[in-house]
Amino acid sequence: METNLRRLIRWEGFLLAILALVVIVNVSRAPAYLTLANQINLFQLSIEKIIVALVMAFVIINGEIDLSVASVMGLAACLTAVLFESGTPMPLAILIALLAGVCCGVFNGFWVAYVGLPSLAVTLAGMIGFRGVARILIEDRSIGGFPEWFTTLGQQPLIGPFPLSLVLFATLFALALVILQFSGVGRLVYVVGNNASVARYSGIDTARLKMGIFIASGLIAAMAGVLLAARLGAVRGNTAEGFELDIITIVLLGGVSIFGGVGNLVGVGLAILVILNLRNGMSLLNVTGNVQTGVIGVLLILSVLLPNLVQMAREQIQRRMAERKEAPIETETSVSS
Template identity: 60%
Template sequence: MTRLLTPWETGLLAIFVITVSLNAAFAPEFLTMQNQINLFQLSIEKIIVALIMTLVIINAEIDLSVASVMGLSAALFGYLVNAGLGGGAAILICLAVGLLAGLVNAVLVARVGIPSLVVTLAMLIGFRGLARVLVKDNSLGNFPTWFTELGQKGLIGPIPLSILLFFVLLVILGITLHRSSFGRQVVVIGTNAEVARFSGLNVARVKTTLFLLSGLISAMTGLLYAARLSSVRGDTACGFELDIITMVLLGGVSIFGGKGSMIGVFLSILIILNLRNGMGLINMTGHIQTGVIGVLLIASVLVPNLIADLRGRRAHS
């Protein structure tokens, strides 16, 4: 019989239950409907990007430029709208720029053969620089009312568009990863790209598709972020990479590729959202919250390696 949860996912589920219990005990307002919506809404852009980042890392790649693409998309929208372009046309241009950013990463990684860590780190700096050139030190607003309402008002009852998009993408990408031939190719290539190539898989095409999706989804979330805040700056979404990668690795996705599940990442997302929300409700500063996330990032890489090392020693003893 197929096991529903791996041991790592079972541990995440236990941590999630403990976290929710502690939050509810120390902050009575935690369980209110509005707080649960806020819990998702305040980090919604990060958790959407974490879904596509899951596939990228399982494929043994990484995209450090996602937050910079978010910032560039948001800044470009603000620039275009304030220059007199219609909101609809500006959105299409921003999404196209996101695809272009993903294509640049894809060509350099999948075709030229430069490691994705190097490429996307360079693009992190480059795309962020472009955003700052567009916005300079200003804060741009004056967005169309319909645009800001997409980010701030409920689409179905009190639930905004961004949260609905998250759950739709969670299902689509979960099915893609675990129930499609493309998902199997992502895993096989992440396990050993050379073996996959000799087996007849089009490695470059799979990697190109993932980076294009990463660029497109990052640009889309940048627009959602701009709509939610009603303004943009050159440093919009700066530093979001830390939370996004932590969510993925804490979910049991191997940093070396070839291993991971969407359910593990979803549980990890729930843990981090509840941790941040709980710390906020008891007035912990943002610096402390970031420190906790940093510790989780280290633990998510260190603990699996320690477990694998212990298993290896037992096998040889």
């Protein structure tokens, strides 16, 4: 009974309840909501964000933050477009864009893992710098005219009704789940996120681990940027601008602690479903993009506040229960004396 109760009050149970409520409201207000086409579209419109959210979960659980992911996405998309426009074969342009993402990850990882600078400051600088490079590459233009096979990969079904990006997301989610929850690397991510100093004194190469995670973040963000270019069919200097808000919201709403060491991919998966269904329902009801962004912003605030409030309430309850258990002992001692 106690085990079942704990499961019900866990964050994942709370997210599941919210998801059920959102689905019920969407079904009642929009009859087309449950169609297969709408469900695929639900994922397709935010697929790049949720792909990056998977690696962002690793970053935050490890006790760090990466604010530069959206800028890396934009840089990779712009670099792909500029290289193709200059005559570079598209496969080679994609490879160079992915390598650029790796370089961005190495830049962030070096300053955080080996120099010891705060990831908030480093990746904030990266967010500004990488975006600046993207704008320099394209300026005020819009570059399109990509090969048909490239845009087909981003817009058309690949396996049955499912596009490449959705298949890729499902594969990455399964891989990330296995690595984070069931492997030795995943355990190290949690250990370092809980206390990097203790982990370092225990013989764990924390710098190498952090560097690896930031490189993965840069690579996955660049891949998402290329997918975004394929889906949109054209690229501008502000491509993917502001995406970091949604990405971080998904991870924190999934129960991942901003302080590191806490969270899992199941919660992140549920948060993805909550946000995607919420956005989709608002779109079907013709709610404007600005209002949708405001709702996501509120979710970001709640995702940070609610777990802390729950933890404070839980500690208060445990403290009162401990005081009640100690009270009879003190009375008995005073009587016997």
